[in-house]
Amino acid sequence: MLELWFDFSCPYAYLASRLASRFGTAIDWRPMLLGGVFRGIGAGDGPMATLSPAKREHNFHDMHRWAAHFGIPFQMPEAHPMRTVRALRTLLALPHSRWPSAIEAIYAAYWQRAEDVTSDAVIARALAGAGVSADDIASAQARAEDPAIKDELRVRTDEAIALGIFGAPAWILRRDSGPLLIWGQDRIGFLEAALAGWDPDGGPPPGGPRPFLEAPPAKPGATLDVYFDISSPFAYLALTQLPALTCATGVTPRLVPILLGALFKQIDQVNVPLLAMPEAKQRYIGRDMHRWANWWGEPFVFPAKFPQRTVDAQRLCILAAERGFDPGVKLATALARAMWAERKDLEDRSVLQSVLEASGLPGGWIDRTGEPELKQALFDNTAAAIANKVFGVPTFIVNGTQLLWGQDRLELVAAELAR
CATH class of the missing domain: 3.40.30.10 (Glutaredoxin)
Incomplete structure (x- = not known):
């Protein structure tokens, strides 16, 4: 029952x-x-x-x-x-x-x-x-x-x-x-699997992980902007599924790295919303991160250091995104995984350099993070997020008007793209 x-x-x-x-x-x-x-x-x-x-x-x-x-x-x-x-x-x-x-x-x-x-x-x-x-x-x-x-x-x-x-x-x-x-009404898959014997806190669901695979094709001309900061565990989880969403819908997202702390400051949000939640909700959200990782088959370990300052990492994400979606999402996911699965410190520039090189990108980019143009680009992205009423990450904006928030809204994102 x-x-x-x-x-x-x-x-x-x-x-x-x-x-x-x-x-x-x-x-x-x-x-x-x-x-x-x-x-x-x-x-x-x-x-x-x-x-x-x-x-x-x-x-x-x-x-x-x-x-x-x-x-x-x-x-x-x-x-x-x-x-x-x-x-x-x-x-x-x-x-x-x-x-x-x-x-x-x-x-x-x-x-x-x-x-x-x-x-x-x-x-x-x-x-x-x-x-x-x-x-x-x-x-x-x-x-x-x-x-x-x-x-x-x-x-x-x-x-x-x-x-x-x-x-x-x-x-x-x-x-x-x-x-x-x-x-929630948005965890129906979790419920069905749990009724079939899945322990969501113990590993993947019966039959193995269930990554995002199916979605209707997008309407011709549909666009998708993805605002993110890898300081968020839910942004990390969403990034892991973006290539599949792209393949299913036929829409190549525009990646928009932002500085989440700066956004929160501008909209009078607490710097770390998780830590401001009631204890019961904190406990549940902590489990929910691991459940989504189990569901999608992605590694997840809460970092030893949290929160982390990700300004240099986000600037590197801008450089990678300028080369296109594939290198952009590859680096963003690798940096996020370093924090949220490998417990690495993204404030350590040697960590950033090693992730760059492992992703097939120039390690020398680490020396570019102080360039005025790159600083301005991250500032402008964050200002655009505020102007577009972004209040958290990951945020998806479909066709420049429809805002959806959270890694648990991917099926709604796909539906909006097809509308």
């Missing part, structure tokens, strides 16, 4: 709820109060309260892209986020046999029709449409304020925190070795 921990307020949890039937296993629906989780892990009012305008805009488009990708109807309510405590307590007060249809109905009211789910009348109408009897609805809404129901929601929320959950949707697979947590 697969547990799905959710709150009606989360759009990604809504998408996950619509995907649950594809796994061919029973779903144990686990309501929790997401605001209670955020407060319980020290995240205040949650990530939405502190999103930058650029990231907020990205997330808005990201929700819609995933909904379109999965073929799920989706509408963002103007009143989002709405308080869902009343809807959650009403659900808890219903007979358990009614939960699957009730959950679908309340989600549809919120995320398909953009209705006010803080209203008892809206909740009742949604439940009635799902076949819940008038008596059951009346009884559940009457009991929603009972201390026992309130306590049950509180206990469930505390259990979520104890499981290491920090957001929604959260999938839990109970194993002899302990509960396995997989977060």
